[in-house]
Amino acid sequence: MGEFELIRRHFQRPGVQLPADVSLGVGDDGALLRPRPGHELAVSTDMLVQDRHFFASVDPAALGHKALAVNLSDLAAMGAVPLGFTLALALPEADDAWLSAFARGLFALADANTCPLVGGDTTRGPLNICITVFGQVRTGRALRRSAAHAGDDLYVSGRTGEARLALEHQRGTDWASAATGVHLRDRLERPSPRNALGVALASVDGAHAAIDLSDGLVGDLGHILAASGVGAELDVALLPVAPEIAALPEAHRLECLLAGGDDYELLFTAAPAARDAVLAAAVTSQTPVTRIGRITEGNGLRLRGAKGRPLSLRVQGFDHFA
Ligand code: ADP
Ligand code: MG
Numbered sequence: 612m613g614e615f616e617l618i619r620r621h622f623q624r625p626g627v628q629l630p631a632d633v634s635l636g637v638g639d640d641g642a643l644l645r646p647r648p649g650h651e652l653a654v655s656t657d658m659l660v661q662d663r664h665f666f667a668s669v670d671p672a673a674l675g676h677k678a679l680a681v682n683l684s685d686l687a688a689m690g691a692v693p694l695g696f697t698l699a700l701a702l703p704e705a706d707d708a709w710l711s712a713f714a715r716g717l718f719a720l721a722d723a724n725t726c727p728l729v730g731g732d733t734t735r736g737p738l739n740i741c742i743t744v745f746g747q748v749r750t751g752r753a754l755r756r757s758a759a760h761a762g763d764d765l766y767v768s769g770r771t772g773e774a775r776l777a778l779e780h781q782r783g784t785d786w787a788s789a790a791t792g793v794h795l796r797d798r799l800e801r802p803s804p805r806n807a808l809g810v811a812l813a814s815v816d817g818a819h820a821a822i823d824l825s826d827g828l829v830g831d832l833g834h835i836l837a838a839s840g841v842g843a844e845l846d847v848a849l850l851p852v853a854p855e856i857a858a859l860p861e862a863h864r865l866e867c868l869l870a871g872g873d874d875y876e877l878l879f880t881a882a883p884a885a886r887d888a889v890l891a892a893a894v895t896s897q898t899p900v901t902r903i904g905r906i907t908e909g910n911g912l913r914l915r916g917a918k919g920r921p922l923s924l925r926v927q928g929f930d931h932f933a
Contacts, residue, residue: 612705614733621710622698622728624718630725632747633695642729644694650747653691657681658741666781667738671709673800674740675716681825682744683724684804684875688823690754690813691746693726693806699743701736724806752813754821754879759839763819763880763906766889768805768898770851771828773798775871776859786863790855802875807896809877815892817885822878827870829924832878832912842911845904847922865924869914880906 612620623637635643646652659678661667679696686693698717702710721728726744777799779787805823812818820835829845836843847865856867881889886902893900907913916922 612707617705617710618731618733620707621714622731622733624728627722627727629727629729630694633727633729636695636727636729637731642695642697644729644745646694646747649750651750651753652694653686653689653746653748653753654743655682655685655689655746656741656743657685658739661738669800670716671712672716675713675718676720676801677716678740678742679717679720679726679744680802680804680875682742683720683726683806684802684823684825686744686746687804687806687809688754688821688877689746689748690752690809690818690821691748692810693724694745694747695727695729696721696742696744698728698731699741700731700733701739702733703735703738724804748813754809754813754818756820756822756835756838759820759835759841759880759906760882761841761906761908762883764883764886764889764902765832765843765845765878765880765904765906766900766902767824767828767850767876767878768808768893768900769874769876770853770856770899771824771869771874771876772856772864772867772871773853774802774873774875775827775867776855778873786859789858792855795855799873802873804875805877805896805898808892808898808900811892811896812877812879812881812889815881815885815888817882817888818879818892819882820880824874824876824878825872827872828874828878829869829912829914835878835880836906836910836912839906840910842907842909842913843904844907844913844915846915846919848915848917848919849901849903851899851901869924 777795
């Protein structure tokens with residue numbers, strides 16, 4: 612199977628109709644996207660490298676899902692509606708069964724989000740998957756890291772920590788040995804990006820900053836605080852906790868909740884006057900949302916534990932070059 616045959620067989624889908632905002636997809640020198648008038652184009656790229664982001668043994672269908680999911684999650688954090696994506700793929704060999712499964716996982720999520728594959732590049736090399744997603748958001752309505760205001764409420768969607776627990780389990784870490792189950796593995800290998808919530812929040816007056824949680828709650832919150840020039844109080848006792856996380860000794864529980872990584876939940880801020888509208892956005896998008904703290908003047912993050920007592924912890928986000 613040559614390069615063009617591989618693309619035709621696995622990544623071209625002649626039977627599938629493109630949405631109205633895509634004039635031209637795979638097959639030409641470039642794709643043509645047509646954002647609606649009064650909208651901005653939101654663009655984001657994420658790369659997945661073998662042994663760094665996934666193990667060679669991972670189910671290729673799950674890998675196809677996750678490669679797109681982490682990119683869709685970035686669009687969710689901007690409040691942008693997906694338009695389409697490109698896929699740059701380096702493969703050690705053209706393995707038909709592997710490619711079929713990868714494409715199945717990829718397209719299932721793409722179709723569920725009306726986000727068609729519109730182009731890409733394919734080359735031989737160590738397994739590496741790079742996706743760029745394109746989305747549209749009404750001009751001026753994107754949720755930015757730099758938009759948090761002192762006095763804002765701080766919210767998180769879903770729950771944090773389960774992906775980290777599943778990862779430690781796969782690594783054979785002793786404190787995670789009891790953490791078995793499909794639900795936990797799916798949290799790591801098949802994250803569900805929060806696009807419906809992100810899009811709903813972009814229409815909420817008073818919804819300000821957002822970030823998607825990829826490197827751990829505290830580290831990612833730090834990005835909002837730095838970009839916005841504000842501080843925050845985080846009420847750790849308010850964080851929603853999965854039963855498997857609640858069962859852990861405190862240090863590991865906090866490590867998972869606050870520094871877990873790979874959560875792909877949204878962390879966002881909104882003015883207290885917008886509480887009802889945020890709740891309505893959670894309901895419309897069928898996404899659980901919890902208020903977990905507030906944005907303060909100045910800088911720095913204060914963690915509060917049980918009964919509001921200050922909690923001091925050394926938790927850090929994931930940094931590939933640290
Ligand atoms: P070019 O030489 O212009 O870069 P290519 O031969 O690399 O074109 O690709 C031919 C067509 O196939 C292009 O439309 C390109 O977007 C598409 N394509 C290549 N690889 C992929 C892929 N992995 N997924 C989707 N489309 C792809
Ligand atoms: Mg090319």
